[in-house]
Amino acid sequence: MIFKISLSALLISSFLFATQDMKKWLRPLEVPQPMDNKLTSERVELGKLLYFDARLSSSEQFSCATCHSPKRGWTDLEPVSKALGAGRGPRNSPTILNAGYQNRQFWDGRVKTLEEQALGPIEADVEMNMPLDELIAKLDKIDGYVKLFNQAYPSEGGITKITLAKAIASFERTVVSTIAPFDKYAMGDKKAISKKAVAGFDLFKGKAHCMDCHDNFNFSNGSFHNIGLNDGELQGKELGRYLTKQRAAWYGAFKTPTLRDVTKSAPYFHDGSVKTLEEATSICSSGGRYANGVKNKSTFMLDRKLSQTEIDKIVSFLKTLEGPDMKLEVPSKFPQ
Amino acid sequence: MNKFLKFLLASLAISASVNAQNHVIDQSGKTFIPSKITVRVGDTITFKNSDPFAHNAYTDEENNEFDVGMQAPSKETVITIKSADSFNVECAIHPNMLLEVIVK
Numbered sequence: 001m002i003f004k005i006s007l008s009a010l011l012i013s014s015f016l017f018a019t020q021d022m023k024k025w026l027r028p029l030e031v032p033q034p035m036d037n038k039l040t041s042e043r044v045e046l047g048k049l050l051y052f053d054a055r056l057s058s059s060e061q062f063s064c065a066t067c068h069s070p071k072r073g074w075t076d077l078e079p080v081s082k083a084l085g086a087g088r089g090p091r092n093s094p095t096i097l098n099a100g101y102q103n104r105q106f107w108d109g110r111v112k113t114l115e116e117q118a119l120g121p122i123e124a125d126v127e128m129n130m131p132l133d134e135l136i137a138k139l140d141k142i143d144g145y146v147k148l149f150n151q152a153y154p155s156e157g158g159i160t161k162i163t164l165a166k167a168i169a170s171f172e173r174t175v176v177s178t179i180a181p182f183d184k185y186a187m188g189d190k191k192a193i194s195k196k197a198v199a200g201f202d203l204f205k206g207k208a209h210c211m212d213c214h215d216n217f218n219f220s221n222g223s224f225h226n227i228g229l230n231d232g233e234l235q236g237k238e239l240g241r242y243l244t245k246q247r248a249a250w251y252g253a254f255k256t257p258t259l260r261d262v263t264k265s266a267p268y269f270h271d272g273s274v275k276t277l278e279e280a281t282s283i284c285s286s287g288g289r290y291a292n293g294v295k296n297k298s299t300f301m302l303d304r305k306l307s308q309t310e311i312d313k314i315v316s317f318l319k320t321l322e323g324p325d326m327k328l329e330v331p332s333k334f335p336q
Numbered sequence: 337m338n339k340f341l342k343f344l345l346a347s348l349a350i351s352a353s354v355n356a357q358n359h360v361i362d363q364s365g366k367t368f369i370p371s372k373i374t375v376r377v378g379d380t381i382t383f384k385n386s387d388p389f390a391h392n393a394y395t396d397e398e399n400n401e402f403d404v405g406m407q408a409p410s411k412e413t414v415i416t417i418k419s420a421d422s423f424n425v426e427c428a429i430h431p432n433m434l435l436e437v438i439v440k
Contacts, residue, residue, distance in 0.1 A: 103431055103432060104431050109431065212389070221366065221430065221432060222430070222431055222432050223429055223430045223431070223432075224428070224429055224431070225429070245396075247392075247394065247403060247428055248405060248406060249390075249392040249405070249406055249428040249429055250428060253429075299389055299390050300389065
């Protein structure tokens with residue numbers, strides 16, 4: 001509670017001291033919440049237990065935290081996720097940091113809300129592989145969960161797919177970025193980041209055009225782009241949002257990821273094909289991995305003619321977006 | 337069909353088309369301007385792109401479904417309202433761009 005109050009005080013003060021043009025870079029005080037699932041401590045605590053409970057998977061080996069771990073930048077630090085068995089999933093695990101502020105979830109944006117998102121990985125055969133009807137029946141036999149669901153969602157019919165999704169979404173909504181050196185700089189502390197990082201921020205906003213997509217406090221405007229990681233017709237490659245509907249603009253397009261805590265979530269891009277921020281910055285600022293022949297490559301992906309020194313400055317700036325880990329007690333015991 | 341009935345139907349069609357209005361929606365600063373409009377069946381909406389990059393307005397609402405496709409800077413595209421169902425328009429590239437269309 002003390003942490004929450006001091007964090008709130010810091011955030012409020014940040015808005016008081018930041019200049020108008022810098023306020024857009026500061027995280028809004030309140031995360032958006034749907035009318036029928038306002039945050040309460042009961043909902044968040046229940047959601048946290050569910051998030052870390054491996055009994056939600058068919059093998060009882062996988063929890064949400066397996067691929068989105070707070071110890072690993074809310075990802076798994078793998079190029080693409082380990083799947084059930086010996087296989088791999090098709091995509092890099094995206095961080096869930098600040099996901100509550102996004103209006104499209106998953107790399108391909110196939111759902112809008114965290115409530116819609118929450119159940120997908122539980123059911124997915126390459127992830128937790130747990131049919132929801134079986135899971136509800138299983139949870140219904142755990143008295144501790146029955147009690148917690150009734151406390152968190154009284155008069156909502158106990159443990160259902162809806163209350164399960166709401167609880168997990170409630171916890172995810174509390175996973176937010178903390179105050180990074182860049183935020184202190186935005187608040188007016190001009191010594192909070194190095195001159196090199198300031199120069200990198202200027203390049204980020206200007207010559208490099210990073211801000212065309214990595215805009216606002218979350219350093220993502222949620223836009224979808226084919227950034228030219230693959231060449232040609234993407235045969236056998238990931239088609240991105242195009243898989244949700246064959247709209248030409250979505251061919252090979254993926255959601256612009258947040259850059260908050262980006263130092264904690266390597267490797268990068270939807271396919272986890274890039275290990276370092278230097279390489280990621282170089283690819284994005286030079287028009288993509290493939291300069292020509294990429295179908296539907298974003299018009300933002302142009303060669304900005306950056307020198308290695310300029311790329312280093314941008315990386316120096318990106319490192320200032322790393323805040324301390326949020327305070328979190330990971331559950332060691334689960335309802336019985 | 338007698339001549340009078342044909343004349344009446346033609347007059348009604350002309351009247352509807354004369355009364356139909358065009359509503360201009362600008363896409364500027366990654367925002368639909370205005371962000372909410374009220375229209376009638378038969379009205380048209382002109383989507384104008386004032387940004388220096390592409391947009392792609394669309395709706396998947398069943399009875400008014402449309403997709404203007406990738407719209408280059410300074411281009412305009414006109415769509416016609418076909419049904420009395422209200423709907424929301426999104427940009428396929430910038431999903432934070434939202435337009436609410438109330439159909440009366």
